[in-house]
Amino acid sequence: MLNFIFRRFVLIIPTLVGVTLASFILIRAVPGDPIEVRMGERGITAEQLTLMRQQLGLDQPLWKQFLDYEAQLVSGHLGNSSITHAPVWDEFLTLFPATLELALAALIFAAVLGTPLGVVAAVRRGTVLDYGLMAGSVTGASMPIFWWGLIMILIFSVTLGWTPVSGRISDMFYVEPWSGFMLIDAWFSEDKGAVWSALSHLILPMIVLGTIPLATIARMTRSAMLEVLGEDYIRTARAKGLKPSQIVFVHALRNALIPVVTVIGLQVGSLLSGAILTETIFAWPGVGRWLIEAIQRRDYPVLQSGTLLIAILVMAVNLGVDMTYGFLNPRIRH
Amino acid sequence: MRAFWRNFSGNRGAMLGICLLVVLVAVALLADVLAPHSPIEQFRSSFLVPPAWQQGGSWDFVLGSDDIGRDILSRLIYGARLSIVIGLMVVALSLTTGTALGLTAAFAGGIVDIAIMRVMDVLLVFPSLLLAIVIVAILGPGLFNAMLAVAVVLVPGYTRLARASALSELVKDYVTASRCAGSSTVRLMFVVVLPNCAAPLIVQASLGFSTAILDAAALGFLGLGAQPPAPEWGTMLAGALQYYQSAWWVLAFPGISILLTVLAFNLFGDGLRDALDPKLKR
Numbered sequence: 001m002l003n004f005i006f007r008r009f010v011l012i013i014p015t016l017v018g019v020t021l022a023s024f025i026l027i028r029a030v031p032g033d034p035i036e037v038r039m040g041e042r043g044i045t046a047e048q049l050t051l052m053r054q055q056l057g058l059d060q061p062l063w064k065q066f067l068d069y070e071a072q073l074v075s076g077h078l079g080n081s082s083i084t085h086a087p088v089w090d091e092f093l094t095l096f097p098a099t100l101e102l103a104l105a106a107l108i109f110a111a112v113l114g115t116p117l118g119v120v121a122a123v124r125r126g127t128v129l130d131y132g133l134m135a136g137s138v139t140g141a142s143m144p145i146f147w148w149g150l151i152m153i154l155i156f157s158v159t160l161g162w163t164p165v166s167g168r169i170s171d172m173f174y175v176e177p178w179s180g181f182m183l184i185d186a187w188f189s190e191d192k193g194a195v196w197s198a199l200s201h202l203i204l205p206m207i208v209l210g211t212i213p214l215a216t217i218a219r220m221t222r223s224a225m226l227e228v229l230g231e232d233y234i235r236t237a238r239a240k241g242l243k244p245s246q247i248v249f250v251h252a253l254r255n256a257l258i259p260v261v262t263v264i265g266l267q268v269g270s271l272l273s274g275a276i277l278t279e280t281i282f283a284w285p286g287v288g289r290w291l292i293e294a295i296q297r298r299d300y301p302v303l304q305s306g307t308l309l310i311a312i313l314v315m316a317v318n319l320g321v322d323m324t325y326g327f328l329n330p331r332i333r334h
Numbered sequence: 335m336r337a338f339w340r341n342f343s344g345n346r347g348a349m350l351g352i353c354l355l356v357v358l359v360a361v362a363l364l365a366d367v368l369a370p371h372s373p374i375e376q377f378r379s380s381f382l383v384p385p386a387w388q389q390g391g392s393w394d395f396v397l398g399s400d401d402i403g404r405d406i407l408s409r410l411i412y413g414a415r416l417s418i419v420i421g422l423m424v425v426a427l428s429l430t431t432g433t434a435l436g437l438t439a440a441f442a443g444g445i446v447d448i449a450i451m452r453v454m455d456v457l458l459v460f461p462s463l464l465l466a467i468v469i470v471a472i473l474g475p476g477l478f479n480a481m482l483a484v485a486v487v488l489v490p491g492y493t494r495l496a497r498a499s500a501l502s503e504l505v506k507d508y509v510t511a512s513r514c515a516g517s518s519t520v521r522l523m524f525v526v527v528l529p530n531c532a533a534p535l536i537v538q539a540s541l542g543f544s545t546a547i548l549d550a551a552a553l554g555f556l557g558l559g560a561q562p563p564a565p566e567w568g569t570m571l572a573g574a575l576q577y578y579q580s581a582w583w584v585l586a587f588p589g590i591s592i593l594l595t596v597l598a599f600n601l602f603g604d605g606l607r608d609a610l611d612p613k614l615k616r
Binding site: 280 | 347452455456458459460462463464467468471472544548551555557558568579582585586588592593597600601604
């Protein structure tokens with residue numbers, strides 16, 4: 001097992017270097033002089049320009065610049081925003097919990113609803129219910145979620161007035177940012193209305209971001225269940241006279257869930273893509289909206305390091321999923 | 335072929351997908367005939383007219399008009415043309431590049447294989463929409479650059495697929511036979527092996543249309559894709575942001591068009607996969 005973990009770690013090193021190379025190229029490929037790109041659009045004199053070129057090492061050969069960049073990254077310097085001048089790392093850390101809270105809520109929503117729906121469709125295979133659920137699932141998987149979000153706002157916020165339109169919590173409440181998860185922080189705050197406010201802000205973005213994972217999970221659970229239900233040990237369980245509910249939930253579902261869980265774990269990338277759109281629509285103060293704003297403000301250091309951080313995050317999650325799977329299923333360790 | 339069609343036509347979802355696609359292509363081809371107005375003509379006396387069946391609506395603007403008096407139905411009809419072009423361009427670009435890279439990796443092996451596949455690994459680490467956004471940030475916003483960006487995002491999928499299927503074909507006897515008969519590597523790649531790897535690539539390509547249209551619309555919505563006044567559906571939604579709360583029709587119809595188009599390609603692709611790969615069908 002140790003050998004397996006070690007090999008997986010070694011395998012991601014070339015990808016990691018490639019990702020940093022891509023991010024190194026990014027800041028040189030964007031239109032405009034690297035100094036202007038870094039400093040924003042303020043005028044500087046020719047002497048200042050030469051001086052800054054030397055300071056930033058831009059007069060060095062490219063390969064040396066890349067090595068310097070790597071050294072900088074390894075020592076934890078991700079640069080400063082050219083608008084706010086705050087370190088990119090600090091901004092990321094402040095905003096990331098909001099994205100994590102939204103993404104986790106969406107995943108939980110999708111799994112809690114999608115698994116039973118998939119099981120029902122598999123057990124009632126070929127019935128109207130099955131067709132209905134699968135039609136819903138393929139529609140959900142085709143959903144342009146930026147439009148879906150606006151439709152939800154139009155129906156539930158504007159017309160019915162049930163939920164707020166944007167943000168994480170009402171301005172009326174002050175919540176100590178202790179865990180960064182608004183729901184948890186609100187729970188521990190004095191004000192009991194805060195929890196309700198946080199929840200009502202979370203619910204629409206959660207449903208919108210969870211729609212595509214919900215469709216995927218329902219569909220995968222159905223096909224995994226159909227496969228497992230045809231196995232010999234299920235027939236044996238039936239022959240033994242076990243209750244149908246026990247067969248479905250204990251014998252079949254447990255085995256069907258292994259591939260489903262793996263696929264969910266590997267979908268973190270598409271979840272983050274969805275988060276960019278969802279956060280933009282609901283003015284959710286997370287890293288997705290931060291990156292879109294960085295583009296609009298031409299804040300390239302934020303775009304560069306933010307993208308790099310997200311890529312590293314995706315790699316870490318993929319590695320984690322890989323290892324969990326290797327742990328669960330010894331056959332793939334070799 | 336006949337077995338394929340029997341499998342395919344028995345699939346109700348796939349047939350629905352085909353019908354939707356036929357309608358879409360017909361609308362795109364006949365846009366000049368079908369559209370009641372020009373997609374960019376502004377009727378100055380008719381701002382935000384509701385759809386015909388609603389109070390205050392008019393049959394001049396069946397699905398209503400937008401904030402500067404353009405007919406929404408006409409814009410949607412011309413938008414269908416854009417969507418088809420986006421899908422075709424993106425899939426053609428990414429499919430050819432990806433297949434060529436995948437076959438090269440499989441045939442060359444060694445350092446070339448490793449280099450190509452590591453680059454693909456790097457591309458796959460970025461969330462797809464984020465990668466497209468970054469590419470557009472470099473190239474500048476616009477429909478063509480957005481298509482290019484989405485094409486780049488799709489390349490790794492085709493490369494991996496082409497490489498994997500080519501590797502499994504390479505060990506078969508007919509390839510060895512052809513090689514002994516003196517086929518050049520290029521001939522082996524594209525004439526001998528490629529046709530036998532085509533099925534999964536075709537399925538992936540038909541599903542690629544839906545990703546292309548969805549991502550291009552998302553880029554348009556974020557202001558990074560097609561620019562106004564182009565009647566691209568995602569761009570139309572971005573333009574609706576200011577006043578959709580009082581005029582539901584400017585929001586609803588472009589979104590439904592995107593949804594139906596993406597749904598059609600997904601249904602078609604799923605049907606194709608089930609028909610081409612009977613092992614998956616239960």
